[in-house]
Amino acid sequence: MISRLNTYRACIFLAASSLAACASTALSPQGARVTVARSAPPPNCTEVAQLVGHGGGSLIGSNISNDVLIEYAQNDLRNKAAARGANYVQQDPPTLGQHEGTTTTATISATAYRCPTAEPTQTEAAKP
Numbered sequence: 815m816i817s818r819l820n821t822y823r824a825c826i827f828l829a830a831s832s833l834a835a836c837a838s839t840a841l842s843p844q845g846a847r848v849t850v851a852r853s854a855p856p857p858n859c860t861e862v863a864q865l866v867g868h869g870g871g872s873l874i875g876s877n878i879s880n881d882v883l884i885e886y887a888q889n890d891l892r893n894k895a896a897a898r899g900a901n902y903v904q905q906d907p908p909t910l911g912q913h914e915g916t917t918t919t920a921t922i923s924a925t926a927y928r929c930p931t932a933e934p935t936q937t938e939a940a941k942p
Contacts (some may be wrong), residue, residue, distance in 0.1 A: 839869060841889040848903055850888065850924075853888035855902045859929035862900040867891025870911075870919040883920035884908045891922050901927035 869886025870878060878886075886909060895903045903924045911919035 831904040839867075839886045839893065841855040842893045842896065845865055845889060845892035848892040848901055848926075850892060850903045850905055852905060852907075854904060855927045855929055859902055859927040860897070862926045862928050865891055865894045865898075865903070865924050865926050867894065867922045867924070868919065869921075880910060880917055880919045880920070882915070884922070885911065887922045890891050891924055895924075895926040900928050900933070902927040902929045 867887040867890035869888075869890060870883040888905070891903060891905065895901075903926050905922050905924035907922075909921045909923075911916045911921065
């Protein structure tokens with residue numbers, strides 16, 4: 815009986831954890847280095863991929879504000895861009911989705927680019 819109860823508790827814990835993971839996306843250290851803008855990248859950048867970032871979910875997203883849903887979608891987008899080797903993302907405006915009349919998701923489509931990073935000058939390189 816105790817074994818069955820522990821199994822039941824473990825299943826509930828795993829289900830709750832996976833739902834929370836769907837709703838939120840933490841920004842990775844690599845994703846934090848990706849620049850996000852609505853404007854086109856500099857001309858010396860190369861297109862890497864078309865990407866879509868997602869935030870929220872129909873079961874848990876209704877308990878999260880629209881601003882936070884958009885933040886989660888943007889974090890997902892930046893993480894995906896970094897995983898592809900991109901460092902610049904030109905994003906479209908976010909789209910909010912609904913489930914049963916309540917906003918539950920945010921989606922952001924974008925084009926990811928790899929742009930050359932500026933090489934430090936000798937003066938900048940010599941700074942401590």
